[in-house]
Amino acid sequence: MRNRLAGALSTTLVLLAIAVPALGQTTPxxxxxxxxxxxxxxxxxxxxxxxxxTDNDVYQFASTxxxxxxxxxxxxxxxxxxxxxxxxxxxxxxxxxxNQWRIADPSQVRSIEYSIAETWDNPVEEHPIYPMAGTSIESNHxxxxPHAVVGFPAGLQDAPVHVHLEYPDEWQVGTALERADDGGFAxxxxxxxxxxxxxxxxxxFASTEVGGAQVEIYTYSKSGGVRSEQLLGSMSEMLKSAGEFLGELPVDRYVFLFHFEWAGQTAGAWEHSYSSEYVLPDIPFSERAGAFITDIAAHExxxxxxxxxxxxxxxxxxxFEQPVPSAHLWLYEGVTEWxxxxxxxxxxxxxxxxHLExxxxxxxxxRQFRADYSLEQLSLTSYSEEGQRQFPNVYQRGALVGELLDILLLDLSDGESGLQDLLQKLMRYYGKGRAFPDCGFYDVVAAMTYPEIFEFFERYVRHAEPLPIGEYFGTLGIDAVTDARGQVVRFEIQADADERQLMLRQAWSENE
Ligand SMILES: [Zn+2]
Structure with missing residues (x-):
C-alpha cells in the first residue's frame, strides 16, 4: 500500500489439531x-x-x-x-x-493450503480489482x-463455510456474518x-434502528478524521426515507462498512444483501462530505x-468459474440509482x-458515452473492454431510463402507481430466492403493467433511441430547456400547469 504503517502485527499461525469430518450436505x-x-x-x-x-478435484477461485x-x-x-x-x-x-488447481488424488486430501496476496498492494497489469472488492492487510486493520481470498472445491459451492481468522483480540469486527459455535464466521x-x-x-462503531431493522456502522479512518457517529448523523434521514420508499425493510440487520484511506481513481462502494462496503478518500468529515457519502450509501x-x-x-x-452477463444492468444499477x-x-x-438539477x-x-450503445448492449458486454468503457453510463442513462419509466407508469395509471410500486410488487413476487428469466423479463414487466411498457424497453433499453426527456417531463408540467443543438441543459417548472400535470407532478414528487 502507498502508505504502509510501521509495526508488525503479531499473529501466530495456530496449528489446530482438528478432527476432520467427511464431507456431507451440512459439513462446513x-x-x-x-x-x-x-x-x-x-x-x-x-x-x-x-x-x-473426482467431481471435486478442481479447486476454484473466483473469476468475478x-x-x-x-x-x-x-x-x-x-x-x-x-x-x-x-x-x-x-x-x-x-x-x-x-483460477483452477487440479488435485491428482482428491480422495486422499486432508488439507489444502495456499497463500494468496492482498489485492491493494499487488497491482496487476490488466483488470485491476476495485478496492472495495479487494483485500488489504495492515498492522491496525x-x-x-471473501471471494478475493477463499475459493471452493468444484461441486461444493453450496456447502456451508466457516472462516476462522487470526487477528489481535482488541480489534473490532464489522460484518453481517454470524459466528459459528466454533468461533468461525459462518x-x-x-x-x-x-x-x-x-x-x-x-x-x-455506531448503530440505530430503521423500520424495525438494526443498522450498524463500522468505520476505519486512517487519520481518525471520520467516525461512525458522524456518518450515522448524516445518514439517518436517508435511512428513514429508504424505509418509507421500500414500505418495509427486507432485512432484520444491515451493516455499513466504511474504509477511509484510498487515494486512487477507483474509490467506490459495493452492495451486498445485508451489508455494503465503502472505500473512500480519507478527507476530514464535514457536512458536505457527509452529504456526498450519504448519496453513495443511499444507492448501495x-x-x-x-x-x-x-x-x-x-x-x-x-x-464463479466463467463470467456470465445478465441483460438487466439497467435495472440493477440504473433503477437503483434512480x-x-x-x-x-x-x-x-x-x-x-x-432533483431536476x-x-x-x-x-x-x-453525452460523454456512445449514444448508439444501448443499455442492454452495455449489460451484455460488461465483461469486455468495450463494455467496461461504457459501463459508467449505466449510472447516467440507466437512471434516466428509470426516471422516464416511472413517469410513463404514473401517466398510464393516472398517478396511481409508478416505478416505486412496481419494484415493491416485483420484490413481493420474486424476492431473494426466486429469479426472473433473464430472457423474457421485459414481457413479464409488461404483463404486470401495460403493453406500452414493452415498447418502452424495446426503444430505450434494448435499443438506444434518444430519450424522450422533453415529452415525458411535459406530462408533469415541467419544461426541458434545450440549447441550440437541441440538447437538454436544465428544467423549468411551469407556473401554469393544468390539473392533470399538477396531479402527476405530485404523484411523482411526494410519498403517498
Ligand atoms: Zn450500484
Missing part, C-alpha cells in the same frame, strides 16, 4: 486463515477437508463476483498452492487455468472480501460468504431491492429543483 468447509506479517501482504489459508471425490460486472481472476493473486494427505505428505497438484454457502465482507481493526442501501431481491437466474445461481434520488425527493430530503447533470454526463 473449515477455513483457517492467518495474516502472517502484514509486510508480507499474504493470507495463509488452510482448508481442512475430507471426502473429496456478483454486482461487480468486472473480470477479477482471483487466481492471479495465488502465490503457492499445495494439498496434503492424512500423513501430511504432499499430493500432486497442477494449475489448469488462471484488515479489509477482507456462511450458509460460498455465495453467502462472498456476499459478506468483513472489516476488522481499530474501528469506530437501495440495492436491497435489486439485484438482491429482484434478479435474474444468472445472478441467482452465480457462475431510486436513491427519487426516495430523497419523495421524503422531502431534496427539493424538486435539486441532478437529472440535468445525468443528461449531460450521458
Amino acid at each position: 468447509l473449515e477455513y483457517h486463515i492467518d495474516l502472517g506479517d502484514p509486510a508480507e501482504d499474504l493470507f495463509h489459508v488452510r482448508l481442512a477437508v475430507e471426502g473429496l471425490g 463476483a456478483p454486482g461487480t460486472y468486472q473480470v477479477m481472476d482471483v487466481g492471479r493473486f495465488v502465490r503457492s498452492f499445495e494439498a496434503f494427505d492424512a500423513d501430511g505428505a504432499p499430493l500432486e497438484t497442477e494449475r489448469v487455468a488462471t 484488515l479489509l477482507f472480501n 456462511a450458509d454457502d460460498y455465495d453467502h460468504l462472498v456476499d459478506s465482507p468483513i472489516l476488522l481493526g481499530e474501528l469506530t 442501501f437501495l440495492h436491497i431491492i435489486t439485484p438482491l431481491n429482484i434478479h435474474s437466474e444468472i445472478i441467482e445461481s452465480f457462475n 431510486g436513491a434520488h427519487a426516495m430523497q425527493l419523495r421524503s422531502g430530503l431534496t427539493t424538486i429543483e435539486e 441532478t437529472i440535468a447533470g445525468k443528461i449531460q454526463a450521458d
Whole structure:
C-alpha cells in the first residue's frame, strides 16, 4: 500500500489439531486463515477437508463476483498452492487455468493450503480489482472480501463455510456474518460468504434502528478524521426515507462498512444483501462530505431491492468459474440509482429543483458515452473492454431510463402507481430466492403493467433511441430547456400547469 504503517502485527499461525469430518450436505468447509506479517501482504489459508471425490478435484477461485460486472481472476493473486494427505505428505497438484488447481488424488486430501496476496498492494497489469472488492492487510486493520481470498472445491459451492481468522483480540469486527459455535464466521454457502465482507481493526462503531431493522456502522479512518457517529448523523434521514420508499425493510440487520484511506481513481462502494462496503478518500468529515457519502450509501442501501431481491437466474445461481452477463444492468444499477434520488425527493430530503438539477447533470454526463450503445448492449458486454468503457453510463442513462419509466407508469395509471410500486410488487413476487428469466423479463414487466411498457424497453433499453426527456417531463408540467443543438441543459417548472400535470407532478414528487 502507498502508505504502509510501521509495526508488525503479531499473529501466530495456530496449528489446530482438528478432527476432520467427511464431507456431507451440512459439513462446513473449515477455513483457517492467518495474516502472517502484514509486510508480507499474504493470507495463509488452510482448508481442512475430507471426502473429496473426482467431481471435486478442481479447486476454484473466483473469476468475478456478483454486482461487480468486472473480470477479477482471483487466481492471479495465488502465490503457492499445495494439498496434503492424512500423513501430511504432499499430493500432486497442477494449475489448469488462471483460477483452477487440479488435485491428482482428491480422495486422499486432508488439507489444502495456499497463500494468496492482498489485492491493494499487488497491482496487476490488466483488470485491476476495485478496492472495495479487494483485500488489504495492515498492522491496525484488515479489509477482507471473501471471494478475493477463499475459493471452493468444484461441486461444493453450496456447502456451508466457516472462516476462522487470526487477528489481535482488541480489534473490532464489522460484518453481517454470524459466528459459528466454533468461533468461525459462518456462511450458509460460498455465495453467502462472498456476499459478506468483513472489516476488522481499530474501528469506530455506531448503530440505530430503521423500520424495525438494526443498522450498524463500522468505520476505519486512517487519520481518525471520520467516525461512525458522524456518518450515522448524516445518514439517518436517508435511512428513514429508504424505509418509507421500500414500505418495509427486507432485512432484520444491515451493516455499513466504511474504509477511509484510498487515494486512487477507483474509490467506490459495493452492495451486498445485508451489508455494503465503502472505500473512500480519507478527507476530514464535514457536512458536505457527509452529504456526498450519504448519496453513495443511499444507492448501495437501495440495492436491497435489486439485484438482491429482484434478479435474474444468472445472478441467482452465480457462475464463479466463467463470467456470465445478465441483460438487466439497467435495472440493477440504473433503477437503483434512480431510486436513491427519487426516495430523497419523495421524503422531502431534496427539493424538486435539486432533483431536476441532478437529472440535468445525468443528461449531460450521458453525452460523454456512445449514444448508439444501448443499455442492454452495455449489460451484455460488461465483461469486455468495450463494455467496461461504457459501463459508467449505466449510472447516467440507466437512471434516466428509470426516471422516464416511472413517469410513463404514473401517466398510464393516472398517478396511481409508478416505478416505486412496481419494484415493491416485483420484490413481493420474486424476492431473494426466486429469479426472473433473464430472457423474457421485459414481457413479464409488461404483463404486470401495460403493453406500452414493452415498447418502452424495446426503444430505450434494448435499443438506444434518444430519450424522450422533453415529452415525458411535459406530462408533469415541467419544461426541458434545450440549447441550440437541441440538447437538454436544465428544467423549468411551469407556473401554469393544468390539473392533470399538477396531479402527476405530485404523484411523482411526494410519498403517498
Ligand atoms: Zn450500484
